[in-house]
Amino acid sequence: MNRISADIRYAGVNDRKIDIFEGQYTVPNGMAYNSYVILDDKTAVFDTVDRRFTHEWLDNLSSALEGRRPDYLIVQHMEPDHSANIAAFMSTYPDATVCASAKAFAMMRNFFGKEYEDRRVVISEGSTLSLGRHNLTFVAAPMVHWPEVMLTYDSTDKVLFSADAFGKFGALDADEDWACEARRYYFGIVGKYGAQVQALLKKASGLDIQTICPLHGPVLTENIGYYVSLYDTWSSYAAESEGIVIAYTSVYGNTKQAVDMLAEKLKARSCPKVVVHDLARTDMAEAVEDAFRYNKLVLATTTYNADIFPFMRTFIEHLTERGYKNRTVAFVENGSWAPQAAKVMKSLLEKSVNITYTAASVKITSALDDVSKAQIDALSEELTGEYVARNGETANKNDLTALFKIGYGLYVVTSNDGKKDNGLIVNTVTQVTNTPNRVAVCINKQNYSHHIIKQTGIMNVNCLSVEAPFAVFENFGFRSGRTADKFEGTRVLRSDNGLVFLPKYINAFMSLKVEQYVDLDTHGMFICSVTEARVINDKDTMTYTYYQTNVKPKPQTEGKKGWVCKVCGYVYEGEELPEDFVCPLCKHGAADFEPITN
DSSP states (O other): OEESSSSEEEOOEEEOSOSEETTTEEOTTOEEEOOEEEOSSSOEEEOOOOGGGHHHHHHHHHHHHTTOOOSEEEOOOOSHHHHTTHHHHHHHOTTOEEEEOHHHHHHHHHHHSOOOTTSEEEOOTTOEEEOSSOEEEEEEOTTSSSTTOEEEEETTTTEEEOTTTTOOSSOTTOOOOHHHHHHHHIIIIIGGGHHHHHHHHHHHTTSOOSEEEOSSSOOBOSOHHHHHHHHHHHHTTOOSEEEEEEEEOOSSSHHHHHHHHHHHHHHHTTOSOEEEEETTTSOHHHHHHHHHHEEEEEEEEEEETTEEOHHHHHHHHHHHHTTOOSEEEEEEEEOSSOOOHHHHHHHHTTTSOSEEEOSOOEEEBSBOOHHHHHHHHHHHHHHHHHHHHHSTTTOOTBOGGGGGGOSSBOEEEEEEOSSSEEEEEESOEEEEEETTEEEEEEEETTSHHHHHHHHHOEEEEEEEBTTOOHHHHHHHHSSOTTTOOTTTTSOOEEOTTSOEEOSSSEEEEEEEEEEEEEEETTEEEEEEEEEEEEEOOOOOBOBHHHIIIIISOOOOOTTOOEEEETTTOOEEESSSOOTTOBOTTTOOBGGGEEEOOO
């Protein structure tokens, strides 16, 4: 018997015979169908298992119950791999009550011909159930990934029974990395419903969760923040890792030859990860997973029957139906007399938003020649330009066009106090002369970075691009580097002066040496020479206006009276704002608040 806590038992089963899950996903390491029991003054069973394991599950359940009779069956999800044995349970335990959402009971009628009107409790968002010591609260999770789904939070043991969320492929005795199979599971099964997952994560953020009990995969008891963070990344359609996926089909090997050549050039030009999928042979779900995992995608295929090769069409349709967005895409096409694969592929991606297409592309007419090889060179250079710039051995460190990235924008100024790296959001960076090149940076004296830079005389100015999410501003703008390690847990890159520069969300950075300091009362102006300048990419610079319009969350002021922070959107409710009030989020004073006007 698997004991999860003093009162919670595991009663699920492992399926080692299944080879294809849901008719399409290969599962070489099987599947787990999880079921749980809480033993208290009253006993509750969470979900059943697949119909092929009726007796094994009932045996496991009897053992977990330790001779007791269950009072409740809590049905969180009605997919047959979890609900198939509801009727068997209700027949075995005729005194038990079933708890489920109204939609779940309607589905029971479809599956079993009855809704258990005489033995049921209908639950909804915020419903509670006391078992004695354990108090359960139900959390609605519609379309994660069926409409009837309810999650359950046990406030006593701080356990979230998460239905299919946080699940993975693989039996519980499979020795494999959680993230790999959880990622493939998420994008295959849940991926279309990112907005709904985001809504669920917002609810979960208010709960103290120490254990997650999903309906597939292992019970999660450590590093809960890691799993939640991955789900946040996946459901917001952000890239989890930097790298380039090449997905291709090839009839006679010529397109494959071009793909192999491109892959080698990408690796040679500092690309952190290159993944290649032959769509006729690979696990399609694996290819889809990688397309969402990494931030760049190359699609390479042939013109076929005046369209594209079927495996490529299927692959792109898998991406678009799951909400593929926020990526860079490039095309390699092949055609002997009328190449149009690139046009078809681009048309299939029309429903995807925020897709950046490379300027370079590759057109092969039957076989590679000098022209198409040169196109491969150009495409590899475009795709890897930022990687080359980040690599200290290959970067052009005297690219003074980095100065052209300076505008009335937003920047992260990085420094180091001798013990740890620090970073600060500023919006006052200006080129003051070009012979020699001098840059002025103004920093509020109350900021810890001002203190560090006065002592060390060096800094890096990172020019934020429009890709930077609000999390960057929260990290570098809303807390002090004296007490917080703003680079904790992140991959650190360093320029020649030894200071950090951001690994992403910037289009350029400059290393500066302080030549002169001007005291401006509340602020200090550092006039600096440029010791290193790199252009990372050609993304637009984040301006203050763009941040206000597109990045900063809109404050929830409807129906409220008071004041709102112009910097972070924090709402202070009250008739008068104290003159000495300091925003608890971004630490800006009363001068940066404005009255709410509804």
